[in-house]
Amino acid sequence: MLEATGLRAAYGPVEVLHDVSLTARAGEITCLLGRNGAGKSSTLKAILGLLPPSRGTVTLDGAALHALPAHEIPKRGIGYVPQGRRLFRELTVAETIEVGLMTRGEGRETRDWVLDLFPRLRERLGQQAGTLSGGEQQMLATARALCLRPKVLLLDEPTEGLQPSMIDLIRDVTVRMRDEGYAILLVEQRMDAILDLADRAVFLETGRSVETVARADLTPQTLHRRLGV
Amino acid sequence: MQFGPHLLLAILEGLVTASILSLTAMGLSLVFGVMRVVNVAHGEAYMLGAVLAWWVTGLIAGHPAAGFVIAAIAAPLIMGALAVASDRLVLKRLNYDPDRTIVATIGLLYIAQQTTLMSFGPDARPVEPPFNQRIALPWLERTEEGWAWFYPWGLSITSYKLFVIAAAALILVAIWLIITRTRAGLLMRATQQDSETAQAFGIPVGTVYSVVFGIGAALAALGAVLVVPIQQAHYLMGGEPLLLSFIVVIIGGLGSLPGTVIAALLIGLSDGIISVFFSPTLAKIIATLLVAMVLVFRPRGLLGKAPA
Incomplete structure (x- = not known):
């Protein structure tokens, strides 16, 4: 609580x-x-x-x-999804997820869980965050926060x-x-x-x-x- | 000497200048890119690196290579540590405010310069190169019997200068790999792009800033260690590399590391070629003019990006 x-x-x-x-x-x-x-x-x-x-x-x-x-x-x-997403625009989707995972030392299992929640991100792993659509950016911002479990x-x-x-x-x-x-x-x-x-x-x-x-x-x-x- | 061999010589001299400049400017660009701090004292990290190299090589007896290797390790480490201390004691306390950090780094510049003057004196100090064989370069030319190699008089370079070019290239590749392929590099890039959000994901931004400031100074010191067997160490030698580094960083695009390397090559080569055929002063005038043109026609520089 x-x-x-x-x-x-x-x-x-x-x-x-x-x-x-x-x-x-x-x-x-x-x-x-x-x-x-x-x-x-x-x-x-x-x-x-x-x-x-x-x-x-x-x-x-x-x-x-x-x-x-x-x-x-x-x-x-405490996971945070900021207003306006505030993604690291030049990091790829995979790198952004890695930043989230590093926060609390989470590993492959959490990565797979998050990518299962947002399968679209799995198709965009090598793409820079700033080039995603608005919806995909929101998915990534949420996924990044969930990577902390x-x-x-x-x-x-x-x-x-x-x-x-x-x-x-x-x-x-x-x-x-x-x-x-x-x-x-x-x-x-x-x-x-x-x-x-x-x-x-x-x-x-x-x-x-x-x-x-x-x-x-x-x-x-x-x-x-x-x-x- | 004919024009062709003369031009080759100028290009090689320009590559040596570009190599040192890319290391020094890379440090400045890294600091600005991640911390948004315009480090006016960056040239003094270069000067202190050169003076430390002279001091360390003087302490080590035996073959000059032994002293050089120890200086190449010690000078960047000492300068890196001094920069981390400056960050913690000065820049952090100013909350990295862009205006106040400019004034603070001007202060650091004078402290470094005058301390060196008082400690080591005003004389220029030579450092013996670890090796320095002269290598004659061949030139291909058409003769009456067809194409043939020959060795024009004066077309040569020292083995040490070739080493400087190779060493700088290796260091730049290593820095590039650290930034793009390691976790530490990922933390730096995340901090560069949004320091507040980086903190919300557990990134210790203050530590990242200190490390980056240390790496920036260490790169300048490493460039100075490489250059000091070619130029002598002197307490006022930080001014020119600072000016040229700013020129390179502005032309390349503030915070853009590939842009910094391209601009260093451009400025270094043009400096070498113009210096050989005309005069070093004209080379500086043209470089400064180029900056003015970039600021007018492409303010973001060659590879700089518009703010999101």
């Missing part, structure tokens, strides 16, 4: 997270919802140490992560800019990971893509977590009240 409590973080002098608390449980999809600029992506970066929190704690199964250097945090079992998967707008068939594929993989016991923390702008997926939702407003609701309470009325949609 990933738990963040009272997170505060700043880009230089500008504080963007004032007080964020959330919990992502194993076998659940926790959605992080909020308007543009509410601090959703910054929260994921703070959990990963890419935006070091100035206050607050982050723990994974009780072990503190917030004091670790950023490159040590993924090794504890993480306990928690952080997904930042994984369906952004994708065609419907690709959105379905990413949704299917996300649900499969949830069913296999992964804790998933999902940031998504497309409400239609996530409403039926979320087991729990945390609403953010201007850098503060203001409400956590269970699936049963995640109704269009709640979304309208919190997000105005």
Whole structure:
């Protein structure tokens, strides 16, 4: 279980997270919802140490992560699919997967498992990541994160800019990971893509977590009240 | 000497210049490509490499080859270690900010230069080459009896200069293989392309930066060890290789290693040929003009890529 409590973080002098608390449980999809600029992506970066929190704690199964250097945090079992994919554009698909595998010392078995999840990538192993289609890039970004065999998967707008068939594929993989016991923390702008997926939702407003609701309470009325949609 | 043999001689001299330049410029390009740091002190790593080579060879008695081999190992290692220390103590603390690191490396330049002046003095210091046989080169020419080989007067090169060309080529191939075929190279390329995401996949970016800065300085020092039996070591010798390395890196494309090698060959050969037939000053003027033209017509350089 990933738990963040009272997170505060700043880009230089500008504080963007004032007080964020959330919990992502194993076998659940926790959605992080909020308007543009509410601090959703910054929260994921703070959990990963890419935006070091100035206050607050982050723990994974009780072990503190917030004091670790950023490159040590993924090794504890946190996989990250960044907004906009952020692939290493000049690395090939095989090299990108290798980078993911190296993070936690995973081997051929994990590589085969990931390539079985995304068979299209197997056909593109020698191709540079930057030359893949948008959908294939998203598959690769997800595959790279899954190569860690993480306990928690952080997904930042994984369906952004994708065609419907690709959105379905990413949704299917996300649900499969949830069913296999992964804790998933999902940031998504497309409400239609996530409403039926979320087991729990945390609403953010201007850098503060203001409400956590269970699936049963995640109704269009709640979304309208919190997000105005 | 006729034009043909004279041109061959100029090309060989140019290849020696290009070989040293590719090593020095490769170090600068690697540092800029991965760290986005413009290292103004890079020429001083070259100068210190040359001075260390002179110092080490002076300590070793016996055949000059023994001192040279030890210098070729020790100087890059010492310079690499000094560069890693500079990275940890200075660049890291400046958060690799592009502007502040330029000022900081200017400071490092003066520290290195003045420390060398105070420690080793202002004199140029010679280093004896490990071997230096003169090799006469044959030239094929048509005579009344048909094609025949002959040895024009003055068409020759030393065995040491041929060794410099071969050694530089081998080192460049080794660097290329490390970068493209090893795990360490994969970490460097991932860091070069997106350092933040690299951290999210467990890559210790700070360590990668230190190692790359060390390798950059070691390459410059290695180039200097190779050149110091041809040119003498001197505390002001870092200026020209720094300028030429910047010229090469800009023409080749910032951060592009193949571009760096191609541009080093272009600049080295043109420098050799123009220096032999006209003057070294004209060679530098033309190289600088070439940079101006590249900046105007192809700012990314020959093989540089547009930002994604």
